[in-house]
Amino acid sequence: MSTRLFQQILMERDYHPQVLAYYFKQWNGFVMPFHRHDATEIMYTIHGSCEIEIQTQLESYDSVSLKKGEFMILDANVPHRLIVDEANPCRMLNVEFRFIESRGVMPSIKQLAAEETVLSNLLEVQSPYLVLRDPDEVYHIMKSLVLELDKPGTKSDTMVHLLIAQLLLRISRLRSEAVSSEQPQSDWYVKMSIDFLHQNYDRDIQVKDIAGAVNLHPGYLQRIFKAQTKQTLMEYLTMIRMEKAKMLLIETDVPIAEICDYVGVGSRQYFHMLFKTYTDKTPLEYRKSVSAHKWDYPKES
Template sequence: MSLYDVSLRSQANYPYVTFYYYKEWQDFAMELHEHDSVEIMYVMCGSCKIELEGETLHLKKGQFIIIDANVPHRLHVQSEKKCRMANVEFAFRPGVTNYLPFKQVVEETPSLLQMLCDYQPYLLFLDSNDIYGCLKNVILELDKKGTSTDFMVQLLLSQLMIRISELANRNDYAPEQNLYNKKAVEFIHQNYDRDIRVKDIADAVHLHPGYLHRVFKETMGCSINHYLILHRMKKAKELIAQTDIRITDVPYYIGVNTQQYFSTIFRKYTGNTPMEFRREQQRLHLQSDDFIKK
């Protein structure tokens, strides 16, 4: 059953663990597979790659992913690297226990309701809300052979999902997007004067270009290329207005290879040619000087 199935918010279902482990992987390539359970994979140390939805995600220490039920995926760990992971897979079933049904947990937790109303085949996070501690408690409880109870497992799973939803809905975090967007913006600001592509930016923040493009646009409201152009035009205007650099040299200061393309894009974003913009700035500067003298 999908984590986003509406019946989880309308009928009495209870979470239960179908599989779990602590494990260190090396030189491992899992077959593409899917299962009926929701899976949480947490990288405790090292790094790995997870392929799903046509993307390759690179996970490092402190990152974790939630993969919805029936989403094909595979884990890959390179031979020269190691990756220690904690994993819990869980599903839902109807029944009666001493614990609250999951729908009531959702009803009482606005952040969880908000997260579950927006279907995502997977969610990728950087832990900053003690998620590892909650996940570890689930696994330790399951390891209590003969003494573990459905009540405690359901309680701990619910706590885990609540903490994850709080992380997902923090305004200053917005899952992993803000972290990667910040790194992408920093890379652009530091390298805009070079010939860079989306792939270069994605490599710098260790994400698949397609995934970075999607989360950047969702969070920033524009594509990476559009943001790069805007930043280059901002720098071009500063150079034209505040320096005596020749107009023909400006493109090479901002990572644009041809004068013709620079002139076309500058006019599109400013409404003036580079030379018109410089003349207008010089005129405004003279007017300002005359005003000060008076």
């Protein structure tokens, strides 16, 4: 019986994943017999909940509950079965893949693991399965992968390989965060708040909007955020906006008068004041000073 999630050979020779099967399925009051796949499987719960029983030893079984937004990655050839209560239907997305010897230009799992410690750590997991909660990141990659695989005649193998690599790296990161999540629950709320700020800095957002996104009282969120980051939520948001403004001034030709809209600061005068406080330069001065230091490549004759 397997005691690892992935086989050691993936760290020794060059292999890459190949998708064998993938499907959406609505389960209603179902008890599946024990079975096994000659493939690694990801079972993602989109709605509802289910039970998965896994045979871990000859006569030993683990029972795992999967709720909405949770998924299991299960090693190949591990006996398991799905149980769905009739009163609580479950909709799932499953992807099954195996590992084949690398060919072409895409990096192998071994090569990716050499560059990404989190993936290397995932490959060393000493358990035939892993259960994680997803903040929608894994699901979006899985959907993109399925859509690419379903393209009749226009499927790109390169895109498929990139999406599978992205999927495994994202799972690796989630697992790393879960392991370090012997950290307080407050750290998780702060991380989710920062993610929200990075995704919504271009909008007019207030503390109550951030608190609503992570389901916390605004005052409590303010306290735990300041304790961890040494900044208030609005100070952190301003930092993100000013860094984005610096990037736009350096790397694009977006008119200075419009950059305030790109970074979610409605007033042009207020944006200038914030930027001057943050950088000691006006936006125009900053753009000119950076442009003056850029290398002017000689034109070919």
